[in-house]
Amino acid sequence: MNRREFLQVLAVAGAGGMAFPGGDAQAARAAQQFYDVPRFGNVHLLHFTDCHAQLRPVHFREPSVNLGVAEWAGKPPHLVGKAFLREYGIRPGTPEAHAFTSLDFTEAARRYGKVGGFSHLSTLIQRMKASRPGALLLDGGDTWQGSATALWTKGQDMVDAALQLGVDVMTPHWEMTLGAERVKQIVDNDFKGRVSFLAQNIKTNDFGDPVFDPYVIRDMNGVAVAIIGQAFPYTPIANPRYFVPDWTFGIQEENLQQVIDDARSKGAEVVVLLSHNGMDVDLKLASRVRGLDAILGGHTHDGVPKPVQVRNSGGVTLVTNAGSNGKFLGVLDFDVRNGKVADFRYKLLPVFADYLPADPAMEALITKVRAPYESRLSEVLAINRGLLYRRGNFNGTFDQLILDGLMAVQDAEIAFSPGFRWGTTLLPGENITMEALMDQTAVTYPYTTVTPMTAETIKTILEDVADNLFNPDPYYQQGGDMVRVGGLQYTIDPNQPIGKRITDMRLGGKPLETGKTYKVAGWAPVSEEARQAGGAPIWDVMAQWLRTNKEVSARPLNLPTVRGMSGNPGITTT
Incomplete structure (x- = not known):
């Protein structure tokens, strides 16, 4: 085209x-x-990540809170709202401003329409490939999880869609929650000879053997291009260990350097890391290893329009992150001369469904794979009267809805909901369908729990999760956003060390009592014991609650009091 x-x-x-x-x-x-992005150079990489199984166009609100701490404070990717627009020279009120920020979200969403959708993404990819001979399409992971159909088909709908899309290289994270056997089945059968599934940092527990290929070298317009895979390092911590009992993960920095050197020794003139580390981890990693021309990153869902150029002992590494939900396509062009990168161009393109016609072949596939489930997906559970979204460091209105439902159904004083970054957005007046609910809850460990906890235990949990998010060393940031909390109020100072971030925990305005036990509802536990206990799936609990309520009002957020963040451009109230 x-x-x-x-x-x-x-x-x-x-x-x-x-x-x-x-x-x-x-x-x-x-x-x-x-979408007119002129061709540049002779090496072309197209990158999407964290689509979370969203085959159809969606609304997705970017965060109004994305705090950086220590040396990462106030730097990309920890910019939101107007500070983000100033950093990248984006005019307010434009399609780009809507794509990259939460500003005036509801009004802008109605003006510019939905984003993503594999049919529209496919059209854009074809457009980019038409002017870029040999371009490679890289999938940064979190592709086979995040929707009802992905859960019910064990990822097959997304595997088929990725093959139709023309994915060349992939690295994983949430894919692992389908279980090691299912992942290997897809890699060894569906992907064989078609998609390079790479992860230099996944090894066997016993002898440390590689589970997947660490890298692949492709010839592009006479240039040898190496792509290295980096799976999410903390998969067995952030997700249940029992899904991958025989595999180890980790950042594997020293091994990565060896892999880079090996690729260079085999003639690679361009070396790129396809990463699911999260952007802060990638920024640190880029400063410590040499020989990478770029890191195309994912996991933290940051849409970053301009690569960060990180200096290291070998030169400069470009670090990017390409958003989520099929909402963006990154286009990286290198001009390679005399065996080295001489220059580059980068563009992160928002995928506006109303700007891009649907690719007929992809549309036919999506219709086919969804057909057996359409009646179940379209069931209306309740009418939504407010803006329901998830993304943000501390809470989102869809998370609040889940917390409120859990406390009501389980008759609990307090509720915890995981700080997942995935989950689509509903505008005021839109129906809450079973599909919309599953967009927030479709995991392979959906069990609900009710647990008696002391004040000390509650504080320990909050401190631990806060350290995963706000540890000043990115290598110790092991999870998603802060656990969402219902019923309980607390104060947090992200700049403090672990054990001192959480203070003033209150229930109904009164401080939690030392030694007293409180009833806490939750879901998506990572322990083997919780799986064996087998509480009702969260979607069943919430579906019944929504059917009973029939209409959902705008949800007032239960947010912590945040200290020490005055002037931080990673937080906005607009």
């Missing part, structure tokens, strides 16, 4: 009623210009 063909498709789509802002051929041409 060349530029002229792409413009013709857009014009036809606009004439056929496609919802371009403006709704006419001029708007279609404006959309084409939005």
Whole structure:
């Protein structure tokens, strides 16, 4: 699909009623210009990550709280709202401002429409590939998890979609929650000879043998390009260990250096790490290893328009992160001369479904894989009257809805909900369907729990999770966002050391009592014991509660009091 063909498709789509802002051929041409990224150089990499099994277009609100601490405070990716727009020179009120920030979200979402969707992503990928011979499509992981159909098909819907999309290379994280046997089945059968599934940091427990290939070298326009895979290092901690009992993970920094050196010794002129570390980890890693030209990162869902250039003993490494939910496509072009990278261009393109016509082949596949489940997915559980979203360091309104439901159904004083970063957004007035609920809860360990906890235990849990998020050393940041808390109020100072971040825990305005036991509801426990106990799946609990309520009002957020963050550009109230 060349530029002229792409413009013709857009014009036809606009004439056929496609919802371009403006709704006419001029708007279609404006959309084409939005995606006009001229070819540069001779090495071309296309990158998406953390789509979390969203085959259809969605709304997804970016965080209004994304705090950095220590030397990472106030630096990318820890910028939100107007500070983000200033950093990257993005004008307020534009499609880009909506894509990259939470500003005026509801109004902007209604103006610019939904984002992502594999049919629209496919069209954009074809557009980029048409002008970039040999371009590789890299999938940064968290692809086979996050939706009802991915759960019910054990990831097969996403595997088929990735093959249709033309993925060349992949590295994993949430894929592992399907279990080691299922992952190996997909890699050895569906992906064989088609997709390189890479992870230099996954080894066997017994002898430390590689489980997957660490890297692959591809020839592109006469240039040898090495792609190294880096799976999420803390998979057995952030997710249940019993899914991968025989494999070890970790950052494996020394081994990574050996892999880089080995790829270079075999003639690689460009070496790129396809990473699921999280951006702060990648920034530190880039400063400590040499020989990487770029790190194309994921896990933390940060949409970063401009690579951070990190100096190390071998030169400079570009570090990027390409957002989530199929919402962005990263386009990295290298100009390689005399065996070295001489220059680069990078563009992180928002995937606006109303700007990009659906690819018919992908659309047909999606319709086919969803067909057996459509009636179940479309069940209306309740009407939503507020903005329901998840993403943010401390809480989101969809998380609050789950907390409120858990406390009501389990008759609990306090509720905990995991700090997952995935989960789509619903606008006021939209139905809460079973599909929307599953977008927040579709995990392979969905068990609900009710646990008696002392004040000391509650504080220990909050301190531990806070350290995973706010440890000043990124190598010790092992999880998602802060655990969401219902019923309980507390104060947090992210700048303090572990054990001193959480203070003033209160229930109903009164301090928690030392030694007293409180009833705490939760879900998605990582322990083997919780699996054996087998509490009802969270979606069953919430579906019944929503059916009973029939209508959900705007959820007031239960947020902690945050200390020590005055002036931090990673937090905004607008």
